[in-house]
Amino acid sequence: AQKVTQAQTEISVVEKEDVTLDCVYETRDTTYYLFWYKQPPSGELVFLIRRNSFDEQNEISGRYSWNFQKSTSSFNFTITASQVVDSAVYFCALLNSGGYNKLIFGAGTRLAVHP
Amino acid sequence: NAGVMQNPRHLVRRRGQEARLRCSPMKGHSHVYWYRQLPEEGLKFMVYLQKENIIDESGMPKERFSAEFPKEGPSILRIQQVVRGDSAAYFCASSPTYRDTEAFFGQGTRLTVV
Numbered sequence: 001a002q003k004v005t006q007a008q009t010e011i012s013v014v015e016k017e018d019v020t021l022d023c024v025y026e027t028r029d030t031t032y033y034l035f036w037y038k039q040p041p042s043g044e045l046v047f048l049i050r051r052n053s054f055d056e057q058n059e060i061s062g063r064y065s066w067n068f069q070k071s072t073s074s075f076n077f078t079i080t081a082s083q084v085v086d087s088a089v090y091f092c093a094l095l096n097s098g099g100y101n102k103l104i105f106g107a108g109t110r111l112a113v114h115p
Numbered sequence: 116n117a118g119v120m121q122n123p124r125h126l127v128r129r130r131g132q133e134a135r136l137r138c139s140p141m142k143g144h145s146h147v148y149w150y151r152q153l154p155e156e157g158l159k160f161m162v163y164l165q166k167e168n169i170i171d172e173s174g175m176p177k178e179r180f181s182a183e184f185p186k187e188g189p190s191i192l193r194i195q196q197v198v199r200g201d202s203a204a205y206f207c208a209s210s211p212t213y214r215d216t217e218a219f220f221g222q223g224t225r226l227t228v229v
Contacts, residue, residue, distance in 0.1 A: 004157075006157075037220075043223055043225065044220070045158075045220040047217070047220070050217060051191075100148075100163055100171070100212050101146070101217075102148070102163060102171065103150075103158070103160065103162050105150075105157035105159070107156060107157045108156075108157050
């Protein structure tokens with residue numbers, strides 16, 4: 001079975017706090033891709049990152065960082081020094097390689113950053 | 116190069132009416148995917164189309180929903196005789212080839228059934 005679990009439904013933090021959003025996935029494939037998307041209150045989907053299953057290096061982009069651990073089937077997302085503009089729903093998604101672009105999304109984590 | 120264009124952005128229909136959602140893929144993209152996001156949920160795959168062909172409609176409800184991607188013009192997701200449970204955000208994504216691992220999403224159409 002292929003599945004993405006985002007156990008945190010909602011997270012509330014105060015500005016400048018660090019926050020980690022968890023993502024656990026299930027797949028039988030050895031080659032796959034993992035994604036994070038941001039959905040701000042305006043509703044569109046903003047692509048944040050794509051990683052393939054052979055690249056376990058952690059990634060940092062400004063205040064954002066991602067920790068990919070195949071041993072625990074997790075692809076967690078950390079926002080450092082959060083800001084009010086980070087308030088959004090964040091989705092983790094899985095794509096199995098070898099086929100077409102059929103993403104499996106988690107249920108999302110709603111992040112509220114308060115001033 | 117314009118992104119994936121969806122229209123309308125917001126659509127209100129009364130129960131029993133038909134809803135038509137349009138998606139124009141990015142230039143040069145011939146693969147289109149439709150996803151549905153029910154309130155407070157993640158996106159769920161509905162259908163994958165190439166020009167003039169439905170490749171995978173495993174996520175489409177069996178009745179009232181249909182999709183097409185004609186040789187000319189946008190892809191259309193059609194919902195007949197809408198019910199309150201059809202209220203959702205419908206997203207379209209496109210990719211240039213079938214093997215691309217990144218699809219580009221439109222801004223979505225928010226359908227409200229009253």
